[in-house]
Amino acid sequence: MQLNGQDPTFSLPVKASYGPNVFVSVLAVRGRMRDVPWYSFFTWGWKEPLNWWSEFKEYQAPGATVDLAKPAYKFGIAEIMVGTAANQLAVTVKADQPSYAIRTVAKVTIQANLPNGKPAARAEIAVAAVDEALLELEPNRSWDLLQAMLQRRSYGVETSTAQMQVVGKRHYGRKAIPAGGGGGKSPTRELFDTLLLWKPVILLDANGRAQIDVPLNDALSSFKIVAVAQSGDSLFGTGSVSIRSTQDLQLISGLPPLVREGDNFSAMVTVRNTTTHAMQVNATAQASGAAVLLPTSANALTAPTRSAQAVLPIMPTLQGKELSIPPGESRELVWQVTVPSGVKQLTWEINAQEQGGAKVKDSIKFTQRVVPAVPVTVQQATFFQLDKAFSLQVAQPADALPGRGGLAVALSPSLAGNNEGLRRYFAEYPFSCLEQQASRAIGLQDNALWLKVLNGLPTYLDSDGLAYYYPPTESNARHGSDTLTAYLLAITQESGFAISQPSRDKMLDGLTAFVEGKITRDFWSPQKDLDVRKLAALEALSRYDRARPSMLGAIQLSPNRWPTSAVLDWI
Known part of the structure; x- marks a missing residue:
């Protein structure tokens, strides 16, 4: 196309299929200038004419050392961000209410529409419901399907030319900014799973809609319900909604999930009052397989006394006198625990109940895994043929732990008889x-x-x-x-x-x-x-x-x- 120096522009229709981006390149070529005043040339070529050229008013013929009227060219590249609207499904996820009690079911409605606004009939979606506390640790970007499928195009064209050997490269000054050329740069709560629901294949109906049930667990948290939709091979979309589970009186565990034999740790539980009035709360705790230092009351946390029965395999129920929690605040209960030997887990059950007529309460159950601080290892092994009387001196290692380890003896009629290892x-x-x-x-x-x-x-x-x-x-x-x-x-x-x-x-x-x-x-x-x-x-x-x-x-x-x-x- 022909460009005019007074208006060097042209129109480029941008199609939806160009998304998410496209590159436009222009090669502008100017022939030899004849009978053109030089002031016109400089006005067209630079934003401000150079003063020392102002004396040239008419065409200058090429000389032996300079040819000011020779042909010239300019090549540039620019990136256009088109977007992905033509490939995006509009996915909306709505819950029937913003908050729920534990172990209830959230009714969720999912609607997907095509880019033209019509329902995405028979489209396929995947649904996940995840505890948002997990997403605070590491955001999940895998469900942004459209961005993964329609990634930004890189400039994949390499251009070379020999025109510089024939004509001069044109300089347009600041008229060409931005410059092209680079291509661009209530029960006992014990169900605390972070994943509530995962359904990889759900087909939408003729109206582009689906209704699903999301069963909540015992976690008092907020959950993100995400729907990832696909229609055909070029339409994708993602929608989400956040819901939360709550109750008036909450117990929040601070117990570590893994401990070792002989460890001393602080078993901490937070009691939270989410109402607008103060609460007087009684708290009890029960743990199996633990030797525990327990406060005599829930308020006397700084003066613990050892329970006379704390070393028993099953710790008796332990009750604080009274815990006062202002509205919207929380208090902590802490026990100093020594993990015993010979157990594989510690099972905690903690209860809190408001005094008075309302009888608001909460109860949680938590299991800690116990691993040996010093695992049993093989210190010596002997393998021999028993064809006569044989004696072997055996001594317990000096640093052996009492009640741990032992001696294993196995007899076999052949080398292949005992293959347990x-x-x-x-x-x-x-x-x-x-x-x-x-x-x-x-x-x-x-x-x-x-x-x-x-x-x-x-x-x-x-x-x-x-x-x-x-x-x-x-x-x-x-x-x-x-x-x-x-x-x-x-x-x-x-x-x-x-x-x-x-x-x-x-x-x-x-x-x-x-x-x-x-x-x-x-x-x-x-x-x-x-x-x-x-x-x-x-x-x-x-x-x-x-x-x-x-x-x-x-x-x-x-x-x-x-x-x-x-x-x-x-x-």
Whole structure:
């Protein structure tokens, strides 16, 4: 298009599909100037003409050293923020009331509309209800689906030109600001789960609406109910509402969830009065498995006395005389606790009740996990064949804790007779590649776990039929391992576990092709172990009558260089 020096602008229609941003680039080219007064040129080119050019009033022909009228160009880039309104679903979440009592149900209505205002009929939403105290620790940005799906575009065009070798680069001064060119820069409360509800798939009706029930737990907190909506492949939206659960008299636990044996800590509970009048409150506490220093009254927190029965496994009910709480304020109850040995948890039940006619009360139950301060460890282990009388001197370590540890003796008719340690190792094994899953299932003789491995096995086979440690993708469709495939075929035949016929045939065909040299597998750390790997593959094939003597021609027989496993495979 032609630009005019008096009005160098043009109109660009911005489409909704340009969102969230788009880049506009302009290459302005000016031809050789002829018969144009120089003052016009400078007025067009700079905001203020340069005084020393004012004497040139007419066209200047090119000379031997300067060509002021030569062609020129200017290239610039600017970013336009378009927004995402064309892809945004308007999602509203409304609760039937702002606050609720504990263990009640909040009725929540969700409405989703398209960008044109019409209902998002049959759209899909996911709903989560989370304690807002958890979100104070770390905000959750994962439910902002639109921002994740429509991210800002970066400028992905690289431009080069040789025009500078022919014409001069045009300078427009401050007329071009902002400059382009860079692309831009009441019962006992014991249910305190932070997640109230998670429903990943809810379909809206023809009116783009859904109603759900959110069951509240025992936490006296505020909760955020979030609905993440999707319609088709290009419309997304998020809506939320906050509700809270409350009551007139509240007990708030300050007990640590984890303690160690022998720890001394302050067990603190806050009693809160949310009403507009003062309360006289009686508080009681009961704990199992704790030795507790208890105040004689709820107001005498600075002069604790030891209860005569505090060292019993079950601590008796402990009651303060009277606790006065002004309106809208709170008071703290504190017990000094010594965690006993030999218990796995401490269970607390704390009650508070207002004196008088209203009888407002609250009760909470809290469980603390107790772990050993000094875990039992193996100090010495001896393994021997008992073919005659044997004696072994045993002494308790000097720093051993009383009543802890001991001596374990086990007899077995064979080396493989007692495999409890191996079984425990397999049961607690945390990793999950194909080899590890299969080894755990077979080692534990777990048919259910093996069935799970078997159902997923086809997804672990590459295009040649060789098994891979993790399901192959398009980028590593031929990365199956011959070693893993041979291992799976051999261990299943040895243990009696079966691989389904289609997967087994595909694995045998792939292993046969590997031995015959029709396919190769080289990994990131290549080693000179091809003969050893082929021997392992041949041993596995022999278990299924798929090995042939002619296959040995692909192997250089040098037993003195082989590891023991390869020699056994050859034999």
